[in-house]
Amino acid sequence: MILSLDNLTLGYESHPAVHHLSIEIEKGALLALVGPNGAGKSTLLKGIMGQISPLEGQINLHVERSDVAYLPQQSQVDRSFPITVQEMVALGAWRHTGAFGRLRSKHKRQVASALKQLGLSGFEKRLINSLSGGQMQRVLFARLLVQEANMILLDEPFTGVDSRTTHDLLHMIQSWHQQGKTIIAVLHDLEQVRTHFPQCLLLSREPISFGDTQEVLTEENWLKARKLNEAFDEHAVYCGSH
Amino acid sequence: MFEYLVAPILEFSFMQRALIGCLAISLSAAPIGVFLMLRRMSLTGDAMAHAILPGAAIGFFIAGLSIEAMTIGGIIAGCTVAVLSGLVSRLTEVAEDTSMAAFYLISLALGVLIISVKGSQIDLLHVLFGSALALNNEALYLLGGICSITLITLAIVFRPLVLECMDRLFLQSVSKLSPIAHFSFLVLVVLNLVGGFNAIGTLMSVGMMILPSAAARYWVKGLDMLLLLSCIFAMLSCYIGLLMSYHAGWPTGPAIILTLGSLYIISFSFGINGSLLTHLSKPKHLSA
Numbered sequence: 001m002i003l004s005l006d007n008l009t010l011g012y013e014s015h016p017a018v019h020h021l022s023i024e025i026e027k028g029a030l031l032a033l034v035g036p037n038g039a040g041k042s043t044l045l046k047g048i049m050g051q052i053s054p055l056e057g058q059i060n061l062h063v064e065r066s067d068v069a070y071l072p073q074q075s076q077v078d079r080s081f082p083i084t085v086q087e088m089v090a091l092g093a094w095r096h097t098g099a100f101g102r103l104r105s106k107h108k109r110q111v112a113s114a115l116k117q118l119g120l121s122g123f124e125k126r127l128i129n130s131l132s133g134g135q136m137q138r139v140l141f142a143r144l145l146v147q148e149a150n151m152i153l154l155d156e157p158f159t160g161v162d163s164r165t166t167h168d169l170l171h172m173i174q175s176w177h178q179q180g181k182t183i184i185a186v187l188h189d190l191e192q193v194r195t196h197f198p199q200c201l202l203l204s205r206e207p208i209s210f211g212d213t214q215e216v217l218t219e220e221n222w223l224k225a226r227k228l229n230e231a232f233d234e235h236a237v238y239c240g241s242h
Numbered sequence: 243m244f245e246y247l248v249a250p251i252l253e254f255s256f257m258q259r260a261l262i263g264c265l266a267i268s269l270s271a272a273p274i275g276v277f278l279m280l281r282r283m284s285l286t287g288d289a290m291a292h293a294i295l296p297g298a299a300i301g302f303f304i305a306g307l308s309i310e311a312m313t314i315g316g317i318i319a320g321c322t323v324a325v326l327s328g329l330v331s332r333l334t335e336v337a338e339d340t341s342m343a344a345f346y347l348i349s350l351a352l353g354v355l356i357i358s359v360k361g362s363q364i365d366l367l368h369v370l371f372g373s374a375l376a377l378n379n380e381a382l383y384l385l386g387g388i389c390s391i392t393l394i395t396l397a398i399v400f401r402p403l404v405l406e407c408m409d410r411l412f413l414q415s416v417s418k419l420s421p422i423a424h425f426s427f428l429v430l431v432v433l434n435l436v437g438g439f440n441a442i443g444t445l446m447s448v449g450m451m452i453l454p455s456a457a458a459r460y461w462v463k464g465l466d467m468l469l470l471l472s473c474i475f476a477m478l479s480c481y482i483g484l485l486m487s488y489h490a491g492w493p494t495g496p497a498i499i500l501t502l503g504s505l506y507i508i509s510f511s512f513g514i515n516g517s518l519l520t521h522l523s524k525p526k527h528l529s530a
Binding site for chain 2: 013049051066068069070072076077078081082083084091094095098099100127143147
């Protein structure tokens with residue numbers, strides 16, 4: 001087991017965005033995290049990364065935090081910043097260089113190889129503000145590749161990305177899976193999840209279903225998830241007090 | 243030509259001091275300004291300049307026109323506002339620009355109150371507009387010290403600071419340095435503003451941060467070139483501003499800032515990256 005969530009509640013201003021979630025994720029899992037907007041999917045990833053603290057329950061991560069790589073939604077990156085593709089990808093070697101260390105020739109080779117694998121050769125000196133959405137996502141995947149983490153969290157990795165790039169990136173995810181890495185990805189395309197992701201967690205703030213994708217993504221479960229009221233109830237009583 | 247451009251500097255030691263002091267502050271304030279611009283915090287510099295006022299005023303009333311007292315007071319007031327607004331925005335649900343605006347206004351009101359109850363407007367003029375042509379040894383040491391601290395700190399926090407500006411979630415996922423990068427940067431902003439008020443005044447020293455980077459972005463694209471060109475613009479403007487101040491008898495701070503302002507106007511009119519000229523000229527395109 002690489003990650004266990006025990007009665008986990010995460011939220012904002014006391015309102016639960018993820019409510020009483022208890023699951024165990026095995027090492028090497030390829031897990032899709034699905035659910036309607038506002039279901040708490042991104043919040044759960046932020047919780048696993050330690051960027052927000054639980055309101056209740058526990059997150060037990062059985063790997064070093066430095067062994068977990070996290071790809072936030074692309075909108076979180078300031079793409080107007082004047083940094084080159086090569087510099088951006090090289091930041092993936094942070095675990096080895098830290099904040100101050102030099103990039104060794106081994107890491108430089110790694111960066112070059114990551115760029116090549118993602119079809120970004122020739123883009124090294126381009127500033128990220130000149131890239132398309134799909135190209136930027138390739139850059140962020142190249143950075144993940146350099147990170148060499150054993151657990152990878154992806155928040156909507158294919159949003160705003162064309163089908164060819166999506167195909168290439170899915171291929172990369174598959175190869176990570178074959179290498180035994182654990183992958184959790186927030187996704188919206190259910191067909192994609194059915195085809196490529198053996199495990200699935202359907203979340204609607206409350207966990208609806210978790211396990212084998214074909215069993216989780218049933219019509220009935222999805223209807224249940226859709227009934228989620230997106231807005232927080234301002235008059236809700238404290239959980240457990242009724 | 244020599245008479246006009248070089249002789250005043252060679253001839254008078256007060257001009258040499260002014261030049262050294264202003265070059266030091268250029269070298270440290272300009273890179274800070276580049277990061278302020280990239281973080282879309284250009285007006286934060288202005289807010290912080292107001293925030294250091296009560297500290298400088300209290301320093302002035304305790305020890306008179308003493309650079310040490312005013313500097314220490316300014317640093318304490320500035321850092322207090324920076325840390326409080328940063329903490330309030332990180333611990334409560336309010337954006338940093340709002341909490342900073344709230345704290346700097348409180349600080350400014352306090353400063354104006356102290357000065358009007360205990361001092362005269364002439365004292366205030368020194369704080370607001372400085373006097374580069376009257377820099378003594380202590381002031382020069384201070385400016386040199388601030389410049390050294392700024393450059394060394396920037397070198398140390400450079401990588402986390404870049405990530406803090408561009409991709410904070412990634413930084414938080416690989417290290418715990420995000421708050422350190424943020425707060426040490428704010429402290430550098432305060433240090434440079436306080437350093438600047440001795441030479442060209444609090445309000446003018448904001449110009450030393452913002453204008454060079456705002457002008458440089460019209461000429462170059464990469465971060466390294468932005469940092470380099472901003473420093474060059476700032477140093478060049480100091481030299482030209484000082485000479486104008488000497489020949490025309492103008493106050494030094496405004497002369498330097500107006501030189502920078504002219505550079506900015508030239509840059510946004512004729513620069514090669516997204517200037518007025520590039521927008522007005524007939525677009526051409528490459529074959530691939």
